[in-house]
Amino acid sequence: MTDWRPTASLDVLRARAHALRVVRAFFQERGSLEVQTPAIVPSPGVDAWLDAPAVELNGHPRFLATSPEYAMKRLLAAGSGSIHQIGPAFRAGERGDWHEPAFTMVEWYELDADDTACMDTTEALVRAVARALSDGLLHALTCAVSTAEPFDRMTYREAFASVTGMDPVDADVRRLGRLLRVAGVRTPRDASAAEIEDLVLGAVVQRQLGVERPVFVTDWPTDRAALARIRPGRDADGAPSAARFELYAGGVELCNGYHELSDPDEQAARIDAENALRVASGKPPYPVDAAFLAALRHGLPDCAGNALGFDRLLMLTQGVSDIGAVVSFRVE
Amino acid sequence: MAMLSHTDLRKGVKIEIDDQPYIIVGSDFVKPGKGQAFTRVRIRNYLNGNTIDRTIKSNEKTVKADIEERTCQYLYADGEFFHFMDGTTYDQFQFTEESLGDTVKWLVENESYSILFWKGRAISAEAPNKIDIEITQCDPGVRGDTAQGASKPATLATGAIVNVPLFVEEGEWIRVDTRTGDYLERVKK
Numbered sequence: 047m048t049d050w051r052p053t054a055s056l057d058v059l060r061a062r063a064h065a066l067r068v069v070r071a072f073f074q075e076r077g078s079l080e081v082q083t084p085a086i087v088p089s090p091g092v093d094a095w096l097d098a099p100a101v102e103l104n105g106h107p108r109f110l111a112t113s114p115e116y117a118m119k120r121l122l123a124a125g126s127g128s129i130h131q132i133g134p135a136f137r138a139g140e141r142g143d144w145h146e147p148a149f150t151m152v153e154w155y156e157l158d159a160d161d162t163a164c165m166d167t168t169e170a171l172v173r174a175v176a177r178a179l180s181d182g183l184l185h186a187l188t189c190a191v192s193t194a195e196p197f198d199r200m201t202y203r204e205a206f207a208s209v210t211g212m213d214p215v216d217a218d219v220r221r222l223g224r225l226l227r228v229a230g231v232r233t234p235r236d237a238s239a240a241e242i243e244d245l246v247l248g249a250v251v252q253r254q255l256g257v258e259r260p261v262f263v264t265d266w267p268t269d270r271a272a273l274a275r276i277r278p279g280r281d282a283d284g285a286p287s288a289a290r291f292e293l294y295a296g297g298v299e300l301c302n303g304y305h306e307l308s309d310p311d312e313q314a315a316r317i318d319a320e321n322a323l324r325v326a327s328g329k330p331p332y333p334v335d336a337a338f339l340a341a342l343r344h345g346l347p348d349c350a351g352n353a354l355g356f357d358r359l360l361m362l363t364q365g366v367s368d369i370g371a372v373v374s375f376r377v378e
Numbered sequence: 379m380a381m382l383s384h385t386d387l388r389k390g391v392k393i394e395i396d397d398q399p400y401i402i403v404g405s406d407f408v409k410p411g412k413g414q415a416f417t418r419v420r421i422r423n424y425l426n427g428n429t430i431d432r433t434i435k436s437n438e439k440t441v442k443a444d445i446e447e448r449t450c451q452y453l454y455a456d457g458e459f460f461h462f463m464d465g466t467t468y469d470q471f472q473f474t475e476e477s478l479g480d481t482v483k484w485l486v487e488n489e490s491y492s493i494l495f496w497k498g499r500a501i502s503a504e505a506p507n508k509i510d511i512e513i514t515q516c517d518p519g520v521r522g523d524t525a526q527g528a529s530k531p532a533t534l535a536t537g538a539i540v541n542v543p544l545f546v547e548e549g550e551w552i553r554v555d556t557r558t559g560d561y562l563e564r565v566k567k
Binding site for chain 1: 383384385405406407408409410412413414415416417418430431432433434435436437438
């Protein structure tokens with residue numbers, strides 16, 4: 047018989063509706079404007095490792111947006127002030143217990159804020175949702191993480207070293223390979239050094255982060271700056287780093303935030319570099335979003351932004367480890 | 379040769395690696411914040427029963443195992459091999475005890491089994507969920523003992539040992555759930 051029933055229980059769907067109300071109230075209290083931008087876009091965010099589902103619309107190639115970032119920045123350049131959006135984001139080729147090709151993202155931009163201020167907002171938001179839904183606790187696979195105390199903050203290099211004992215800047219690939227073996231992770235035979243570092247990060251390091259209390263990982267390597275500005279980092283040597291942060295709770299990545307890059311020339315150069323990486327790995331390049339770059343040339347106000355995976359936050363409040371348990375239906 | 383992308387690698391999917399057939403028993407999608415994706419799979423080899431781990435890159439294609447399922451009858455054991463027959467083609471083929479795995483405990487002559495064929499070769503046999511088997515040995519129940527849930531071990535014709543209620547006697551036939559090994563009910567034969 048065709049299984050037509052929702053994958054989430056009705057109780058969880060009620061909790062989901064409650065969480066949506068909490069998020070909306072949170073931003074409303076802060077004077078942020080709720081906006082909606084189209085899910086179908088002429089150019090998805092250009093990223094070497096993010097793929098947008100392609101669609102054809104009236105004979106034109108279009109994409110389902112991997113994030114509403116470009117459109118929201120056009121609103122900011124138009125003078126919207128601080129804005130937030132709760133809406134769908136799409137990722138082709140991503141499916142797993144914690145990944146769904148269509149998921150719900152809470153994305154917001156705060157004017158006159160940097161990454162540190164945006165982490166404060168993120169911390170308050172996560173605490174508000176956890177308090178309303180699960181007595182302030184986030185339940186991961188092996189631990190319950192309290193959101194009551196201030197969240198930890200550590201740089202990417204500190205986080206990597208806290209689990210591996212190695213500074214990623216000069217980590218020996220053979221030692222990383224050994225670490226994967228000890229952790230029971232098979233390394234693909236032809237893995238490059240970059241792939242081994244990605245695998246260590248995704249399969250080992252991230253899963254150990256935020257076990258006692260949620261932790262922000264700050265100051266990412268400049269080659270992973272995405273849309274964050276680059277500035278002297280917080281590590282001891284003050285090396286340049288990306289003003290980018292991610293939040294982890296119980297080994298689960300919850301968000302990705304930036305002190306936003308506003309320089310249109312640097313932005314254009316990064317889009318080209320990401321497209322070059324796409325082509326080098328056999329993927330099609332994406333069209334450059336001319337309206338987005340024109341908006342940056344007009345002027346993006348100084349702001350920080352964050353994109354938070356709403357479904358994952360809900361999963362942690364419900365103590366489930368299958369994203370199907372918090373969405374009405376899975377896409378496939 | 380059908381190829382699978384990394385998002386197809388889910389539990390229950392049958393794949394071929396190094397010219398060996400495997401079934402995926404666990405799958406874990408790994409994607410660091412701004413890096414490439416991997417799928418870690420736990421796979422069981424149909425031929426030797428070994429379970430191993432593999433990590434597959436997002437741009438890698440995996441060969442789908444060309445596996446066909448047919449319903450066949452169990453015929454007999456000759457001490458070394460267990461013989462089956464495809465009721466449609468009358469083809470006969472055999473399994474070793476090792477390759478039958480747990481199913482060896484549930485082999486009843488003329489009963490139908492679900493057999494998987496890989497490249498024409500029988501690689502796995504699965505018993506029906508419920509099967510009727512004769513009890514060949516069990517101690518008599520103690521009269522008057524009506525304690526709820528009281529049970530005793532019974533040896534079945536297939537060699538399996540199943541806990542049965544005290545009122546069930548040697549020589550009777552019972553229905554068993556082969557997935558759990560639980561007694562379900564007495565049956566008349």
